Amino acid sequence: MNRRERVNRVDLPPPPAGTAVAHRADAYAAAPLLNCLLREIAEPLPEPGDRPVYRLPGGRLLRVRGGRRPAEPEVETADGWQRVGHTELVKLTAEELTRHTGLSNHELPAEMIDSRDAVAALLTARERATAPGDPYQRSEQCLVTGHPYHPAPKSRGGGPVAAWLPYAPEAHARFPLVLLGVREDAVVEEGDTTALDALGQAPPGYRLLPAHPWQLDLVSCAEAFEDGRLVRLGTTGFETWPTAAIRTVYAPAPDLFLKFSLDVRITNDIRRLWRHDLLKLRRTDDAVVRAFAERPAAWLSDRGYRTADFAFEELAVLVRDGLRGHVRPGTTPLLAAALVEDFEGNPLDTAEDPAAWWEAYLGAVVPPVLSAFADHGVVLEAHLQNTLVAVDADGTPVQALFRDAEGVKLLPEVPRGAGWERLVYCLVVNHLCEVAAVLAERHPGFDAWPAARRELSRHDLPEAAALLSAPTLPGKTNLLLRWTGADGADARYLPLPNPLAGR
Structure with a gap:
């Protein structure tokens, strides 16, 4: 086990020798779910002892090993405290939420399980991958637990692992972008998108539009390819790597961040570049640029966006400032x-x-x-x-x-x-x-x-x-x-x- 793995597990119970990835995934996935459960619907009790005890809406008692990342959940039974794994914790959470709200929900429990399975896949991939040498890239790609107060922070839409793992930041993914050509009369853009034109060469009558490979797997543009509004132009001559935001990649060579639409629910939202957000982008970004003028802090400006009128949200790409010229020298x-x-x-x-x-x-x-x-x-x-x-x-x-x-x-x-x-x-x-x-x-x-x-x-x-x-x-x-x-x-x-x- 290398030093990074030891540090990553500092706030989880030390696993016994030979613990499988499945057990580690359970622990990683249980922590944010417990944080949500204890914060939102559980009542803390003044029980003595070294483990906090909580009363759930249905009257059951739950205790955990406390801390920033709660662990080892146990439910009180007639035979004493009974340890519950992640699957049982999901079931318990669903039952208690139904009692608390009077509503049923079959989608969220599936997302919780999907999130846990994604963690297992990521842990396996990280053991096989070589961590990047750049500390900034390592920092963007280390979030195996993710949002500490979300019940399913690593859910990837329930799709097969093979569909999303090649693009996962936590697996230290790197990949070129797909280059498309959009017929000029179908292009919609606003702001400064000139950096996109330097990513490749578009044929006459077309404008360049980069796409995330996973993005194209999630949306069908067959008709546009057939009638010539959209053409494939290969891939970029350089690799990009995904940031913690997963649909935002960094291209070190041109020093650009590019944000794409993904028709996948990640945490609370379907991660599209929504039309209403794009239409107000310039006004919002300009206001922030003015707010940061002459300040030591920096704002990575969302310069503009480009898309196609027949797939406004699905094919949108947002151009964001890179790091050079913003990060203080020597830092x-x-x-x-x-x-x-x-x-x-x-x-x-x-x-x-x-x-x-x-x-x-x-x-x-x-x-x-x-x-x-x-x-x-x-x-x-x-x-x-x-x-x-x-x-x-x-x-x-x-x-x-x-x-x-x-x-x-x-x-x-x-x-x-x-x-x-x-x-x-x-x-x-x-x-x-x-x-x-x-x-x-x-x-x-x-x-x-x-x-x-x-x-x-x-x-x-x-x-x-x-x-x-x-x-x-x-x-x-x-x-x-x-x-x-x-x-x-x-x-x-x-x-x-x-x-x-x-x-």
């Missing part, structure tokens, strides 16, 4: 989400002073998010997967980089209160709480919240001041959202204790 960008799941090269492995590291992290990440809101009415979706943190040679954070205009909201298009709630969820609950928990796990007794409070206090923003005394924070209810069939963008929150208050 290494890392995905923030990787800091909490871990990877070889994680600066938390070598940080000797957690207080100094955390203060530097807060100083890089928090000010640009609050300033964009206060000065420009921009609500960044600054969660862990949309944030990069550049570190110096010592691993100290010196710069934050943000991405993904699709998730950005603008005031007054959304009410100020709703925008602030979303900002707090993404930045504090989804992001800072997770990094703070890792620091406390690695450095027992370390309290991250006084420094966070000091950082927030520096900003002359009424909402920030109120946050420091608010008893609760908004926690997104991904389990209930998926069970009740709510729209993926329709965030609903429940109150969580605010660690910033009363310090």
Whole structure:
């Protein structure tokens, strides 16, 4: 077992010798499902002992090995505490949600099982793959657990493993893009898409349109190929690699990020580039570019999109800034989400002073998010997967980089209160709480919240001041959202204790 595998499992129970991939997959898949179950519908009980006990809506008692990644779930029976595996946990969750909501749902349990099976496939693939030498790429491709508060974070639409594994970031995939030619009279585009024209050569009367190989497997364009509106032009002469977002790839040679449509449900949404989002892209991205002007933080601009009028959403590709010219010289960008799941090269492995590291992290990440809101009415979706943190040679954070205009909201298009709630969820609950928990796990007794409070206090923003005394924070209810069939963008929150208050 190499060092990276040991680190990745730091918060899971140490497996006995010879444990199969299936057992490891169960543990990885159970942790986020338990997080959702305990946060959203379980009642914590003041039971003595080293394992937290919870009452479920149907009256059953559930206990776990607590922590950032809960594990080893057990249900109380007439014969004592009975361990439940992932399959039994899915069944228990479905039963309790039916009691709690009065609704049935056959789709979500299948997604939970699919997510667990995907983890098993990824673990097997990682054992056979060679990890990339680039620490940034390793950080983007290490998320085997994924969203820590989603019941099925690794579900890939229920399709066969062979269909999606060649394009999985967690398997360290690399692949060329398919090049298509779209007849000029069928092209729809907006913004700066000139970088696409340099990816290959289109024949006269056509414009170049790159496509994700998996994207073409999921959508049929047979008629357009037959009548000549669409032609195949081979593949790019270089490889790309998928980021944590799976449908967004990085092309190192031209230094571009390209985001595609995938007709697959991943976490809460079908991952298409939806028409309504594309039509407002320029307005949104321009607003964020202005908000980041003359700031040390960086915004990876979504420059524009190109597609075909006969498959507007299905064939859309979005052009995003690369890293060069944005990342501070002499620093290494890392995905923030990787800091909490871990990877070889994680600066938390070598940080000797957690207080100094955390203060530097807060100083890089928090000010640009609050300033964009206060000065420009921009609500960044600054969660862990949309944030990069550049570190110096010592691993100290010196710069934050943000991405993904699709998730950005603008005031007054959304009410100020709703925008602030979303900002707090993404930045504090989804992001800072997770990094703070890792620091406390690695450095027992370390309290991250006084420094966070000091950082927030520096900003002359009424909402920030109120946050420091608010008893609760908004926690997104991904389990209930998926069970009740709510729209993926329709965030609903429940109150969580605010660690910033009363310090």
